[in-house]
Amino acid sequence: MEKTLSIIKPDGVSKGLIGEVIRRFEKNGIKIAAMRMLWLTKKEAEGFYAVHKSKKFFESLTTFMSSGPIVVMVLEGENVIAKNRELMGATNYLEAKEGTIRKDFATDIEKNIVHGSDAPETAVSEIKYFFCDLDIV
Numbered sequence: 484m485e486k487t488l489s490i491i492k493p494d495g496v497s498k499g500l501i502g503e504v505i506r507r508f509e510k511n512g513i514k515i516a517a518m519r520m521l522w523l524t525k526k527e528a529e530g531f532y533a534v535h536k537s538k539k540f541f542e543s544l545t546t547f548m549s550s551g552p553i554v555v556m557v558l559e560g561e562n563v564i565a566k567n568r569e570l571m572g573a574t575n576y577l578e579a580k581e582g583t584i585r586k587d588f589a590t591d592i593e594k595n596i597v598h599g600s601d602a603p604e605t606a607v608s609e610i611k612y613f614f615c616d617l618d619i620v
């Protein structure tokens with residue numbers, strides 16, 4: 484079974500969408516294998532998004548990601564990396580397909596409700612950033 488990291492970003496939490504996002508995962512046969520709420524420091528957000536360090540949106544993105552509580556989850560299922568990204572929709576909510584989380588709830592290319600790992604290697608390293616083996620059921 485494949486695993487991936489999902490984050491409900493500060494805008495998703497403050498809009499009251501924790502239950503809605505989890506409902507969509509469960510309705511689509513995705514299993515929650517670990518889950519935790521936390522509030523990232525700016526440094527922790529910078530560490531998580533280190534791959535985007537050179538991007539012009541890095542400063543704003545990491546300020547946003549440390550602006551309030553987030554929910555981090557390990558999702559498990561067949562093909563779950565791709566499945567999760569399909570449920571999330573395109574990074575830019577204006578390009579996201581109907582019925583996706585970002586199409587339905589995002590208001591901004593940066594404040595786009597959820598994060599999902601984009602490949603098996605990033606899934607492994609992103610899960611490790613938040614969870615130890617014992618946390619994952």
Ligand code: ATP
Pocket residue numbers: 535540544573574592593594595597598599600601
């Ligand atoms: P995520 O990594 O959060 O799952 P993604 O893989 O769809 O989203 P990335 O290209 O990895 O998108 O960008 C990471 C995050 O950076 C985006 O989700 C968004 O919050 C922010 N971001 C990406 N592009 C831009 C941009 N052009 N302007 C502002 N913020 C952006």
Ligand code: MG
Pocket residue numbers: 599601
């Ligand atoms: Mg990404």
